[in-house]
Amino acid sequence: MNISKHLKYALNQALIKKGITIQQWAVIQQLSLRAECTAVELANILDMDKPTVSGVVKRLELKSLLIKKDNPLDQRSSLLSLSDSGNILLNDCRTTSEKIIRNYLAELSSTEQQLLNQLLMKIDKKEVKEE
Numbered sequence: 001m002n003i004s005k006h007l008k009y010a011l012n013q014a015l016i017k018k019g020i021t022i023q024q025w026a027v028i029q030q031l032s033l034r035a036e037c038t039a040v041e042l043a044n045i046l047d048m049d050k051p052t053v054s055g056v057v058k059r060l061e062l063k064s065l066l067i068k069k070d071n072p073l074d075q076r077s078s079l080l081s082l083s084d085s086g087n088i089l090l091n092d093c094r095t096t097s098e099k100i101i102r103n104y105l106a107e108l109s110s111t112e113q114q115l116l117n118q119l120l121m122k123i124d125k126k127e128v129k130e131e
Contacts, residue, residue, distance in 0.1 A: 036079040
């Protein structure tokens, strides 16, 4: 948890300098993986509540980082996608994010980094059961 807290703090500070928050970054990243999706889909993917995603989407739209258009399958929702400016920011922030992670992993050898990644992926797939 301590490492996660430090990584998240370092990333958030770097993202703030680029004009976005870590929550906005999460939405931008998810939109980069999909051609289009709805705010409800983002909320489910990111495990955020709908009002939080709605606020993040509104702020990104005001910054012209995403495009919102009518959903032909559901008039109550909109389809979201990254704008050209959003894609430029995505690439810039991705580089920053990767640099921060590389700095944290610099103490580990390449083999140790691969093993850490494999172990984290294994844990991530496991469903946590409360006792």
